[in-house]
Amino acid sequence: MRRGLLAMAFAIAAGPALAEIDVPRPADCLLVIDDQKPISGRCSFTPLDADGSFTIAGQDGRFFAYVLVTAPGQADGFWNGTPKAQHAHDPLGPLQRMDACWVNDHVKLCAW
Secondary structure, three states, X not given: OHHHHHHHHHHHHHHHHHHOOOOOEXXXXXXXXXXXXXXXXXXXXXXXXXXXXXXXXXOOOOOEEEEEEXXXXXXXXXXXXXXXXXXXXXXXXXXXXXXXXXXXXXXXXXXX
């Protein structure tokens, strides 16, 4: 009985946090690749997993990018590369977290 109550309490407590996964919300975003800024300004931010993985999409619908967390403070990034392409087929490479951004020598991807 006690185990069942604990499981139900956990499910209720975890419910709202789990519900936020895959729910897009407005944010301010920046994607800089070398000297190009495919995404800058208001965007759609979608958490993908409790590990911190997420996707951003520019409001104009041309570009989007994924950050897939591989370990704390480390991730792999991908983006669609071609305007309005439907797949994030272009790698951004390994990224490291720096405040609200994920970066490497060629990429800066941020969401606030």
